[in-house]
Amino acid sequence: MSTANMIKANLDWANLGFQYRDTGWRYRAKLTDGVWHEEANPTKDMVISEGSQAINYGQQCFEGMKAYTTINGDVVVFRPDMNFARLNQSAARLLMDPIPEEIFMGGLQKLIDHNLAYVPPYGHGASLYIRPLYIGIGDNLGLKPASEYIFTIYCSPVGPYYKNGFKPISLMVSSYDRAAPHGTGNVKVGGNYAAGLIASREAKNAGFDDAIFLDAATRRYIDEAGTSNFFGITADGTLVTPASSSILESITRISLTEVALFLGMNVESRPVALEELGTFVEAGCCGTAAVVTPIGKITSGDRSWTFGDGINAGAQVKKLYDTLIDIQNGKEPAFARWLTKMG
Known part of the structure; x- marks a missing residue:
């Protein structure tokens, strides 16, 4: 359905900077013993082992995506299939297990569904920045691939990356x-x-x-x-x-x-x-x-x-x-x- 008339968050959409804002809902799934488990309504804080490969050896990768409200009032994401493919290319380079399409795309849909109020209205020069993040976790010590993984997607409404907008x-x-x-x-x-x-x-x-x-x-x-x-x-x-x-x-x-x-x-x-x-x-x-x-x-x-x-x-x-x-x-x-x- 069109979201043109949806109640939006109380933000100054035309003057957003490029900074993190907690929208209150993100998607998260954990890979353990080859099986993916979705986490219900996680908080922004993650508790992971001090031995996690992500924080000791940098076994982590991420993506950057954006959602927009179109002139017709639809909420769309720009070329998410390419982000999905690139994230798995990054994961493969770091010997991380691939993320299934149903986890990536299904998680993205759930993220959008729960954050429609934070997708900026059409015509304000803003967007909803989306960050898929994939990290290796677990009780590890030696330099080797992680034993478990967390995939999370969070988002934040943003304005232009450079503070002066479209200026050289x-x-x-x-x-x-x-x-x-x-x-x-x-x-x-x-x-x-x-x-x-x-x-x-x-x-x-x-x-x-x-x-x-x-x-x-x-x-x-x-x-x-x-x-x-x-x-x-x-x-x-x-x-x-x-x-x-x-x-x-x-x-x-x-x-x-x-x-x-x-x-x-x-x-x-x-x-x-x-x-x-x-x-x-x-x-x-x-x-x-x-x-x-x-x-x-x-x-x-x-x-x-x-x-x-x-x-x-x-x-x-x-x-x-x-x-x-x-x-x-x-x-x-x-x-x-x-x-x-x-x-």
């Missing part, structure tokens, strides 16, 4: 490496993000919005920003995204390349050298949290590259952003298949 950001090329070749850079595991915290702090302390990383092998090529994938747009309207085995396969980036083709742009996926930044007339970063965010400037040491006028979003980045938002809001029928109705 500035990035500083970090001297730290995000991920090594043949490591875990292409899967969504917590250690990748913990390792990048110091780079992000240094960038912000220097007056930038975030860090951007180069490849660890040669330090010649763009990998990705601290929270999102990079893309550049050339003067002839070609969308260029870096190709690297250590870059996370961003669902937003994959979607954005399809949107670009839909808009008549050319698309290339290839290594992008730092020295090539000067050939891009516009640039941006993209991800579930950041959606599409224009980049105004990238700085590496005493060199800087400015995109557009550095102050306003370029026309092509804005068109990509507007089209993706229209898709997520149910206003672009050509991509209706990307939306899974859940309320």
